[in-house]
Every structure is written in structure tokens, then in C-alpha cells.
Amino acid sequence: MAILVTGANGQIGTILTRMLRQKHGREEVIASDIIRPNYDDDPFLMLDILNVQRIREVIEDFEIREIYHLAAILSANGEWNPIKTWNVNLNGLLSILDLAREFELDKVFFPSTIAIHGPTTPKKQTPQEASFLPTTAYGMSKLAGEHWCHYYHQRFKIDVRSLRYPGIIGHDSLPGGGTTDYAVEIFHEAIKKGHYTCFLEPDTRLPMMYMDDAMRATRELMAAEAEKIHVRTAYNLTGMSFTPAELADEIRKHIPGFTIDYKPDFRQAIANSWSQSIDDSKAREDWGWQPAYDLEKMTSDMIVHLEKYYLNKPQ
Ligand code: NAD
Ligand code: AKB
Secondary structure: OEEEEEOOOOHHHHHHHHHHHHHHOHHHEEEEEOOOOOOOOOOEEEOOOOOHHHHHHHHHHOOEEEEEEOOOOOHHHHOOOHHHHHHHHHHHHHHHHHHHHHOOOOEEEEEEEHHHOOOOOOOOOEOOOOOOOOOOHHHHHHHHHHHHHHHHHHHHOOOEEEEEEOEEEOOOOOOOOOOOOHHHHHHHHHHHOOEEEEOOOOOOOEEEEEHHHHHHHHHHHHHOOHHHOOOOOOEEOOOEEEOHHHHHHHHHOOOOOOEEEEOOOOHHHHHHOOOOOEOOHHHHHHHOOOOOOOHHHHHHHHHHHHHHHHHHOOO
């Protein structure tokens, strides 16, 4: 059974591809992206998600049975070219869903996001179903994508599963143009320079999750029996919630001289439109979701790994 990962060179794709290869074997997991990774990542294919015929050929040639469809343009980068963002994020997904129907694929994974939230969404403990009126092209494309996943499941019985990831924080890959990117950048700058200039205000509370938890949630969702999956739009999911000031205080416990200042930019308005915390009880009930990392545990793990990385990195 071969698996295709789109957007495999991104922050999540890099780690997800590695995890899938550990489970299924290297040759069974085909990584693809429009940018080639700068490390050995074979089997890797250059694959634009808008090139439907090429994706069809890849499914045939590699006998693909499952697709993890990660290719997307994120919230902040998406605002520079909203139409392209809609095109890549939504039309890319529609191609994957329709190819899943054509080839009767076993499963599809589609990552949604807290960016589907908007000013009308309840800010605290956001429920699974609420008023979602996103303010970004990225958020709109993901919300529409959730509905298409639901439609393809109802209408064509496609086993498509989805999570609304919060901001993902990890030490082994860099974020690709989102609003939550500060929560990764801050660690690199703290270790390299002892100082970080944050593009969000100190009290901007957002839902976040450590990469290890995000990968385990993905694995557990995809392994769950189909009868247990009652949500075919996307499951609410969370690990922790914090502000830049709280994260800086936590980092200071490990790097006492660390300083931070704040220069909010256009990403502040995006962050303000998202919720502060999430109710993920449906994921807990349906397939047993339980996060393992809180702010304290995540911070110390990030610092241990990044200190080792910068110590051994050639100058
Ligand atoms: P990323 O920006 O790091 O990676 C996305 C990848 O998609 C990039 O490598 C990019 O080259 C590729 N891509 C862009 N346009 C493409 C195209 N036309 N064809 C093929 N590939 C293309 O993003 P990420 O953080 O790894 O996110 C992966 C997925 O998870 C996305 O769908 C994103 O919406 C979702 N997500 C991420 C987060 C997060 O905090 N990282 C949170 C919620 C949801
Ligand atoms: C972003 O900030 O755009 C992403 C996301 C939460 O979807 N990290």
C-alpha cells in the first residue's frame, strides 16, 4: 500500500513523511512538493497540486492507496495573493477528493485549521460547531475544504478524515508563512541571540500544539475504525493555549537573560480574529484524543533539542 504526501517539504510534511516512513517503510511513502528538500528525501517527486493529470499519473504509477494532502498556502503568506491561495488550497483539495473517488482510494487526510475562526466565533473553549466567518483567504479556503470533505464522504463514501490543527510548534522544521510562526521563531532567536522581536502583541492568546502531539493525533485519527469517526468536516483539536508574554516567561526559566520586544504587524489582526482556546471533547470521545505536552513540557523539549542543534551546527 503506497502513500502520497503532498506539501511534504513543509513544516508538518517533513515530520509527517518521516513518521509514515518509520511505520510503512521508506519506499512506500512518496513525498511530493513544488520545492525540493535540501536533504535526501527519496522517493521524492516534484508535484504541483494544480496539475491534476500529473497527480493522476503518480497515483497510477505508484499504486497510491492513501493521500496525506498537506500542500497549502498559509494565513499570512496567503494574504499577499488571495486568489492564488484559494486556488491552491481549495482547487488542490477538490482534485485530490475527486481522484480519491476515481481510484476508490482507501483514505485521505486533510489538515484544517483554527484559521476557519472569525470575529463571530466564540473566543474561549470554541465548540466543534460554531459560527465560522473567517477573515483570511486561507481560512475561507479551509472552511470550504471542510465542507467538501463532508460532501465527498456523504455522497461518494470517501474515507476522508481531518483535524483543525492549532499553531504547530516543532524543533525539526521551520514554519512556512503563518500567523502562529512566532511560537517557533522565538526559540531559535532566544538560543542564537537571546532576544526576539515578536510580530504579535504580548497578550495575544492562541491555541497551540507540540509537533509530537500533532503527529500522534494524526496517526490515531487515521488508524481509528471508520465507525468511530463521526465528524467528517474536521475535528477540533488542541494541546495548550498561551500568549507571547507567557511563552517568553517560560523560555526565561531556561535562558534567564532572554529579552523580548513587540512590533505587531498585519498578522495581529489575523490572530485577533481567531479563538483563544478550543473544546476538543469530540476528538476525545470519538477516538480517544489526549494531548501529552503543555507549555512547560513543550518549552523544555524545544530548548533541549535546539541547543543541541546549534551547538553541532557547522558555522
Ligand atoms: P508549509 O507552508 O510549511 O508547507 C506547505 C507546503 O506546501 C510547502 O512546502 C509548499 O512548497 C507546498 N506547496 C505550496 N503550493 C503548492 C502547490 N501548488 N503544489 C504542491 N505543493 C505546494 O505548511 P505546514 O505548516 O507544513 O502545513 C501543512 C498543512 O497543515 C497545510 O495544509 C496547513 O494548512 C495545515 N496546518 C498547518 C498548521 C501549522 O501550524 N503548521 C496549522 C493548521 C493547519
Ligand atoms: C497559520 O498561522 O496560518 C497556521 C495555522 C494555524 O493554520 N499555523
